Amino acid sequence: MSYIFVGFAILAAWWIVFIIVGIARKQTPIAVFLIILFFVWAVPEVLLLLSNPEFASVLFIVPFILLVQMMRVIPEYQRGVLFRLGRMQKVIQPGFNLVLPFGIDILRKVDMRTFTIDVSKQEVITRDNVPVIVDAVVYFNVFDPVLAVVKVADYTKSTSLLAQTILRSVLGQHELDEMLSKRAELGQILQRLLDDATDPWGIKVTAVEIKAVELAETMKRAMARQAEAERERRAKVIAAEGELQASEKLAQAADVLAQSPASLQLRYLQTLTEIAVEKNSTIIFPLPMDFLKALTKLAGKDQE
Structure with a gap:
């Protein structure tokens, strides 16, 4: 007999604690609902305890059945959107909360953390008619849980599909060189457009990153040939500039040597000294034409 009264006291205390929680969280409808049901349950329970204790334990x-259905625990990284009889009431904060049972209240939990969407590879035709396959990543989070629940059925899937559409339309307006060299700028453009489109859904797009741009093998070979030709052009230009600078210096040296005829002879002797160091070359010593003419005249006189 005594254990039945102890059980009744424990259940009554549990019920009263739920009423206090409802009042503390300013959930007036829930507190009123619990108070009314408490008296509906407690009065017959007391009467049965006094008249038929065995049957009272059934209640x-x-x-x-009632209180367990009312308990809801929301983690710190989530928010709850409460619907009462189909009408949106308010946003439930993290922690222990109470809702009305039997389908009167419906609680939709919304994750507020940052989501990462790996946008499926999209085939894009650039403005200069080059087919490429683009792979991108979208980072977003929910800033308004009410809009994320009420305005869109599945905000994750909707954001992913919208990202694919915007990715194809934006990248198709740029040439291949811009797509390869200006990924950061294109990512900012995609982020701004996607954020504006998802703002009515309560979604904040924080970043869009273009991971990879895949080209056909023929295009890769063409770009390799282009890069090789560019390198050859630069090498030829550098060599030509070197030849030009060397010719200017040689012209200046020739002007200096022309001012002193003896200096040319000294240059000959210096060149012979440099050649003779290795001792593996045949040296042809140049002689002035005047000297050769003089030798020819002397040979002619001897013959006479």
Whole structure:
């Protein structure tokens, strides 16, 4: 007999604690609902305890059926959107909360953390008619849980599909060289357009990154030939500039040597000294034409 009264006291205390929680969280409808049901349950329970204690224990199951359905625990990284009889009421904060049972209240939990969407590879035709396959990543989070639940059925899937559409339309307006060299700028453009489009859904797009741009093998070979030709052009230009500078210096040296005829002879001797160091070359010593003419005249006189 005594254990039945102890059980009744425990269940009554549990029920009163739920009423206090409802009042503390300013959930007036829930507090009123619990107070009314408490008296509806407690008065018959007390009467049965006094008249038929064995049958009174059967009503102990009522708090478990009722109060357990009302308990909701929301983690710190989530928010709850409460619907009462189909009408949106408010946003439930993290922690222990109470809702009305039997389908009167419906609680939709919304994750507020940053989501990462790996946009499926999209085939894009650039403005200069080059087919490429683009792979991108979208980072976003929910800033308004009410809009994310009420305005769109599945905000993750909708954001992913919208990102694919905007990715194809934006990249198709740029040439291949811009797509390869200005990924950061294109990512900012995609982020701004996608954020504006998802703002009515309560979605904040924080970043869009273009991971990879895949080209056909023929285009890769063409770009390799282009890069090789560019390198050859630069090498030829550098060599030509070197020849030009060397010719200017040689012209200046020739002007200096022309001012002193003896200096040319000294240059000959210096060149012979440099050649003779290795001792593996045949040296042809140049002689002035005047000297050769003089030798020819002397040979002619001797013959006479």
